[in-house]
Every structure is written in C-alpha cells, then in structure tokens.
Amino acid sequence: MSKEIRLNAFTMNTVGHMSPGLWTHPRDRSSHYTDLKHWADLAKTLERGRFDAVFIADVIGIYDVYNGDPTSPIRHATQIPVGDPLLIVPAMALVTEHLSFGVTSSVSYEHPYPFARRFSTLDHLIKGRVAWNVVTSYLDSGARATGQQALAGHDDRYDLAEDYLEVCYKLWEGSWEDGAVRRDKASGVFTDPSKVHNIRHKGPHFQVDGIHLSEPSPQRTPVIFQAGASTRGRQFAARHAEAIFVGAPSKHVLKNYVDALRAGAVEQGRRADDLVIYNMHTVIVAETDAEAQEKHAEYRKHISHEGALTLMSGWSGIDFGKYQLDEPLRYVKTNAGQSFVEAFSSSDPAREWTLREMAEWVAIGGRGPTSIGSPKTVADELEAWVNETGVDGFNLASVVMPETFEQVADLLVPELQRRGLFKKDYAEGTLRQKLFGRGDRIAAGHPAHAAREAVRAAGR
Amino acid sequence: MSKEIRLNAFTMNTVGHMSPGLWTHPRDRSSHYTDLKHWADLAKTLERGRFDAVFIADVIGIYDVYNGDPTSPIRHATQIPVGDPLLIVPAMALVTEHLSFGVTSSVSYEHPYPFARRFSTLDHLIKGRVAWNVVTSYLDSGARATGQQALAGHDDRYDLAEDYLEVCYKLWEGSWEDGAVRRDKASGVFTDPSKVHNIRHKGPHFQVDGIHLSEPSPQRTPVIFQAGASTRGRQFAARHAEAIFVGAPSKHVLKNYVDALRAGAVEQGRRADDLVIYNMHTVIVAETDAEAQEKHAEYRKHISHEGALTLMSGWSGIDFGKYQLDEPLRYVKTNAGQSFVEAFSSSDPAREWTLREMAEWVAIGGRGPTSIGSPKTVADELEAWVNETGVDGFNLASVVMPETFEQVADLLVPELQRRGLFKKDYAEGTLRQKLFGRGDRIAAGHPAHAAREAVRAAGR
Numbered sequence: 005m006s007k008e009i010r011l012n013a014f015t016m017n018t019v020g021h022m023s024p025g026l027w028t029h030p031r032d033r034s035s036h037y038t039d040l041k042h043w044a045d046l047a048k049t050l051e052r053g054r055f056d057a058v059f060i061a062d063v064i065g066i067y068d069v070y071n072g073d074p075t076s077p078i079r080h081a082t083q084i085p086v087g088d089p090l091l092i093v094p095a096m097a098l099v100t101e102h103l104s105f106g107v108t109s110s111v112s113y114e115h116p117y118p119f120a121r122r123f124s125t126l127d128h129l130i131k132g133r134v135a136w137n138v139v140t141s142y143l144d145s146g147a148r149a150t151g152q153q154a155l156a157g158h159d160d161r162y163d164l165a166e167d168y169l170e171v172c173y174k175l176w177e178g179s180w181e182d183g184a185v186r187r188d189k190a191s192g193v194f195t196d197p198s199k200v201h202n203i204r205h206k207g208p209h210f211q212v213d214g215i216h217l218s219e220p221s222p223q224r225t226p227v228i229f230q231a232g233a234s235t236r237g238r239q240f241a242a243r244h245a246e247a248i249f250v251g252a253p254s255k256h257v258l259k260n261y262v263d264a265l266r267a268g269a270v271e272q273g274r275r276a277d278d279l280v281i282y283n284m285h286t287v288i289v290a291e292t293d294a295e296a297q298e299k300h301a302e303y304r305k306h307i308s309h310e311g312a313l314t315l316m317s318g319w320s321g322i323d324f325g326k327y328q329l330d331e332p333l334r335y336v337k338t339n340a341g342q343s344f345v346e347a348f349s350s351s352d353p354a355r356e357w358t359l360r361e362m363a364e365w366v367a368i369g370g371r372g373p374t375s376i377g378s379p380k381t382v383a384d385e386l387e388a389w390v391n392e393t394g395v396d397g398f399n400l401a402s403v404v405m406p407e408t409f410e411q412v413a414d415l416l417v418p419e420l421q422r423r424g425l426f427k428k429d430y431a432e433g434t435l436r437q438k439l440f441g442r443g444d445r446i447a448a449g450h451p452a453h454a455a456r457e458a459v460r461a462a463g464r
Numbered sequence: 465m466s467k468e469i470r471l472n473a474f475t476m477n478t479v480g481h482m483s484p485g486l487w488t489h490p491r492d493r494s495s496h497y498t499d500l501k502h503w504a505d506l507a508k509t510l511e512r513g514r515f516d517a518v519f520i521a522d523v524i525g526i527y528d529v530y531n532g533d534p535t536s537p538i539r540h541a542t543q544i545p546v547g548d549p550l551l552i553v554p555a556m557a558l559v560t561e562h563l564s565f566g567v568t569s570s571v572s573y574e575h576p577y578p579f580a581r582r583f584s585t586l587d588h589l590i591k592g593r594v595a596w597n598v599v600t601s602y603l604d605s606g607a608r609a610t611g612q613q614a615l616a617g618h619d620d621r622y623d624l625a626e627d628y629l630e631v632c633y634k635l636w637e638g639s640w641e642d643g644a645v646r647r648d649k650a651s652g653v654f655t656d657p658s659k660v661h662n663i664r665h666k667g668p669h670f671q672v673d674g675i676h677l678s679e680p681s682p683q684r685t686p687v688i689f690q691a692g693a694s695t696r697g698r699q700f701a702a703r704h705a706e707a708i709f710v711g712a713p714s715k716h717v718l719k720n721y722v723d724a725l726r727a728g729a730v731e732q733g734r735r736a737d738d739l740v741i742y743n744m745h746t747v748i749v750a751e752t753d754a755e756a757q758e759k760h761a762e763y764r765k766h767i768s769h770e771g772a773l774t775l776m777s778g779w780s781g782i783d784f785g786k787y788q789l790d791e792p793l794r795y796v797k798t799n800a801g802q803s804f805v806e807a808f809s810s811s812d813p814a815r816e817w818t819l820r821e822m823a824e825w826v827a828i829g830g831r832g833p834t835s836i837g838s839p840k841t842v843a844d845e846l847e848a849w850v851n852e853t854g855v856d857g858f859n860l861a862s863v864v865m866p867e868t869f870e871q872v873a874d875l876l877v878p879e880l881q882r883r884g885l886f887k888k889d890y891a892e893g894t895l896r897q898k899l900f901g902r903g904d905r906i907a908a909g910h911p912a913h914a915a916r917e918a919v920r921a922a923g924r
Binding site: 019027043066091094118122125196210213214221 | 498
C-alpha cells in the first residue's frame, strides 16, 4: 500500500471560519457554535470518519485591516464573535474515544505557568489526546485590546515563544520525575517529594520559581502543532513542531514547503519523520461528479466577497478595500508588494487572476486547493497530492458545517479505506503514539529533552 | 414553609481538598480527579440531589508555609497536584441540564480581555449556568512561580481586582448591545456593527482598546461568587458578589457575618436579598444516628494531621510545624497572634482546644461545622443554622468522594424535601434566574450597570 493519508478537521469556535458567507447557506449550522451539543455531535461525526484530530483555530483580535475598521468582520461574522477554543474540547472528548484535539493558544497573553497547568489538565482528562497549536499572535487589534502599545516585532515574538516553550517543557518534562507519584493509600504517600523539582527558570521574558502544579500527564508535553509560514516561523517549526499545517495552493509550492520543513528538522538534530505535515485542502464530495459540481455551484451563491477580502486583508496586512474586485492581481501585487499575493498567484503563474477570483477561491475553504467530485475523483486527487509532494495528509475545513465533514466521513473515507490508503480503525494510545507509533513521550532530539536536563542540572 | 435551604457542592480538581488524608479511605475516589468520567458522574449525582451548583475551588501555588517547604503538601497531596478548574465543567454540563458551576479564577495571572471571553464562551456553551468565584491570589508561592517578586499587598490586590472587574463588566455588559446580533441569513448580516462598541478602558492596571470577542451570553456577566473573609474582602463582596461563601465555625460568628454582609450590600445601594450566602458545612449522614457516628469514627482513622496542619499553615501564614500537637491553642494564639486561630477558637470560647483537636476538626471538611447523624438529625441541625443565622444555605465539601455527595443526595435531600425546605425540581433558566427569580441579567444597583453606562458615554 502507498503511504497512509491522514485527515484533520480544521475548525474554529466561531461562525465564519474559512468560508466567508457560507453561514447563510440554509443547511449550514455554524451559527450554532454556542451550543455544546453542536460540538459533541461534530466530534462523533469526525470519529466515525477516523479523523486524527480536530484542529481548532483561534484569534484574539479582529480583522480590521479591510477598509481600516471592524465594520465588515462584525457584519459578516468574519471570525468574530469567536469563542475560547479550549472549552468545547472536554465535551467533544467525553463522547469520543480516539479523536484528538489540537487547540490553538497564543504565547502573547498569559504567563506560561498557569497555561502549562491548563494543558496538563486537559491531557489528563482526555487521556493524551491533546495537541497545542503554538501561535505568536498576529493581529494588532489583539495587542491593543490587551494594553500593549503595538504588536511586538515578528522575530521578537518568536524569541518570546522560545522562552515560553522552554518554561513549559521544564514544567511538563522536568518538574515531576517518572515514578514520583505513588498514590499509595497504605502508606499515605501520594507523591514522593524527593522526585518533584522546582524548575528555577530565569529566561529573558519569564522567571519561574516553582514546581509544576500537575502530575505528569499521559503525553507530558502535548503534541506540538505549528502553522507559521514565514522564514522565522519555519525555523521555529523545524525545531519544535511535531505536526505542521501549511496552506500551499499548488503541488510545486507544497513540495518545496515539505522538503524544506523536513530538511530543517534534520538540521535541528531531529528525524525527517518526526514531523507530520498537513496541507490545507477543501473537499466537496458527493455520489457523482455532477452532483458535487452542482453542490459547489450552489455553495458559491452564498459566498461573501467582502468577508473574503476581510480575511485576506487581516492575513496579509494589505487593505484590499482599496482595490476594485475586477482588478488583476498583478496590479495589487505591484502596489502592495506582499508575499501573500505572490504566493497565491504563483500557484498558476500563467493565469491572470483578478481580485474577485482570488476572493472566490479563498471563500470556499481558505487558501488551500479544492477537490470537487465523486469519492473516486477526490480520492484520486488527494492521492496525487500525497505522491507528488510527500505531504502526510490534509487539514480539511468545512464549507457548510457540518455537511462537509459528514460527507467526507461517509463518502470519501470509505473510498480511501478501500484503496488501503486510510486506517480502518484508530491505533490505541495517545495522539503521539497514534501519529508516530513510538510511544507517548516526545521524540529524542526534541528540545523538550534539553529542558528536562536543565531542570536536573539546576537541582544539583 | 420556612425559607428554602440551598446546597452547593464544594470541590476542587485535586486529590486532597478539604479532608486531608481521606483520599486513603478505601472507598474514596478523589485520586480519580484526572478522569473526565469521574467528574461527569459526580455532576449527575449532584443534579439528582438538586444542588444549585458545584463550586470548584482553585489555588495557583503550593502550601509551603508548614515547616517552610513544600515537602508535606507534596507527600500528602494537600491541594497539589491541582488541575485547572474550568476544564471539567463542559463535560459535567453536557450530562446535566440544571446544575450550575462556580469556577474559581484569580485576577492575578491573566489579562481580563482573554479571561472575559473564556467566561462568556462557557456561559454560552452551558446556557447560563456559570458563576465566577473571584479571587485575589493569596499564596506567595504562586507569585514566585509567575515571576512576581513578592505577592502584592492585600489591599493592592483588591484594587487591581476592582479594575479587572470593571474591564470585564464593560466587555460583558457594554460592548454588544441587546439586539446587535441578528443572525439574519437572508440579508447576510450576522451582527449590526453600529451596536457593537469599543470599550476604551484606561484603568490604573489595565488598558483595553477593543470590542468584546463574544456576543452576549445568556447571563452576560456570570453570577459573581466571592469568598473573602477579610475586611477588605467583605467590602469587595458587598459591592460585587451575588453569592458569598463564608466559613463560620459557630452560629453566632455566622450571624455576625450574614448581618454585616447584607448591611454592606445595602450600603452599596443594593438589596439585602441580592446576596445569597452559603456557609461551609460538612455532613455525614446515614440511615441512623448510630450508623453515621460509626462512619465518622471510621473516617477519622484516615485523617492526616500533618496534611491538616499544612492546610492551616497555608491559610493563616502561621507555621504550625513549630508547635506540638497537644499544645493548647491559646499558646499558639499568643505566639502568632493571628485572627485565624482567634476566629476558630471563638466558636466555643469556653473550650480549651489543642492544636491536635483543631487539626482533627479541620481534617473533616475544613473550617466549617460538621453535622453527623440520621437524615432527621442533620436536617434539624441545618434548619436551626438557617433559622438562627439568616444564612441561605450550605457549601458542602466531601469527606469521602463521592460518597458524601451521594448520601446527601439520597438521604438528606429527600428529608429536607419532605419538610418543604428544599426544592423538588429546579426552576427553569439561568443560574441567576434560579437563584433570584428576577431574570437572567445582573440586578439593578450592581456596579456592572455603571460600567455599561461608562462604555455608552465613551462612545458618544
């Protein structure tokens, strides 16, 4: 059999995640995001489809670059209102056994000490099915809302993230030795105090004089997810990430990303297969090709161009409100000179894109490619993406929620399973064990191990 | 009928909450605190017993005053390890319909902007069954662990809490007007931007230039819980709290608390019955008085004196490790001169307590009184407490988890119901509506209203 294809569900505790305007579709239930049962039902669907994990995006702030104010995102519910991503997880986990959860949390707003406890708590409660999507926040509006004068420089944010992660690793890996917890009712000893250590961290941004508040959870360090695409972001990913999310619009762009990420990990002393890489992808699948195309056409009627431009402006920092919808992208590119537009239009350099076309692409599932067709057609396409790029799998956003995920689970996954390209059952164990098959703990060569040793050395 | 008696369950995401040593009891399941199903099962028990809410304590830090180091709490699991209180709530809420959740969160470790979103998210997901137990952290170890040189002064912490709450009120009450959210699929308008406001808060501790990230939740402001017993803490409670937890060891101490708290609320322009007051209380109930006494004797065999002294040292700041267990308390009081010991021994001024006796009192359910006996005996006692003090109800900790709560639900509550002193069914609606019967929103006269008006004024 070829390499197994992996799927993640990409979602957000909000109304308009990656498909601006589609919340207005009659069958779309995104606006039920405030209902815990909505999420519990989604979890059951995803587990039926043997998705690895649900990757829950988050953003603190608002997309106010488009037209320079927050009117458009508020009107169109472009990732606002947005709820805390963590609180839907325990309910989704209670009704599932194997589905894992990649939760986005920024290093910009909370001290790592209570944060590390929060993720340990979750890893305990849901038995090692936790990943942390590490982000350094990117919206100026988020900085202003939390009393920061302006967003720290991009590289500075990654420096802070390094220190933040080191604190977390020390707490997760170094503070409580294996065997510290005895739970011994007969002797009355719960924990052996000689095996619990103050981490004594003095970093450039954070100082911690204390022990971790949680006993070691199944994975200790949650699986580290990362989605940064900048040069500094990719360095950070090569060093820390175990699963990486990219948003490449074409195979040649994706292959470059995949090769660079794996080479980067090896440079950092890790194995190339210590990384699982997912590309953003949108699937519209139906019994037949014709039916799928019809569905796509029907979905397109609900696109919000303004919502798409609002998202694109927030991501890129370019105010697309200054351009006409039918202007060619090369004109935008010349004026704004931004890598976002370049990366997008490079997917098909021969094609002359307009801003409208780009917005319509983005409005169905964001920046990644879209596969539309019968289970056979879509499976053929996904197989080609894997074979030609070396990517491990796909991060699928919904177009219509939860219809997209239901159809993937019920139509596409069985086709992939028939081809021997998709697991019929989950492997046992934690997310890390499921992804890599080498145990619950983070792989050798990862900087978490050095952090553990630093705690030991400080204690001597 | 006499006044209805209210019950809350008092617990913590930890092993040894209020009954040090009892985790070693053969039937005790406290050490299953890392299992989500343990909490979901507890929620079902509490809903069967028509408890108002489960009040989840929390502490960031460790009780290292006893003997001046953290050895004892680690060994005895005295509130360490301790998990994040919030993450057990969504799972407990998914399997219940009416039980509410009072979640402790400190104002000391996180900016109010993401915090306010977290509680709005929870209030949405669990349909208005949320309370926030506001704490200003009290352990030096927590300050050191988060890079603060020393814990801020007690009054300073309350000043910071005032600013923190003002930010939260502005976000919860002022940022999104009623009617802002239209969810209108036909027009494509999710929210009317003209009804969403930047709160523009410039306080002494926090500055917020942004809108709230959440749309208005059922209660907007969660029900405000408070448990501070100091003079400044009680001022704060009189101004902000809707439910107050006290730990009075005797009726005359409790009556003084209750009268002072209600008078304080009235001074602040609120109604005396805008406050629900619960006293900490421990119940050991069985079919007969003899059986209950036997059970108590059996529980006592599992007490950890060292664990109790560790808790008491952490609460009071007195290192009880310096005293002999059989020393009279007046000796400790003379040496340490602390209000904690005075308040305790004032419960029965004629009695000569030793430190051992105090530790044994504390080891079964903490500082509050204990009622032991048949349903009739315990109900008589609780009724007397309510009638003689004006308290509204009791905050019951477990001695053996979850046995204590099961027996209250199955033995005590039916007896109280027979007497017409306890609800047979929950009222419909949010926690605030259930407690006060005057709607989902915070009562007039509460400072949350002034905060909303301040946002309106700033927007003009």
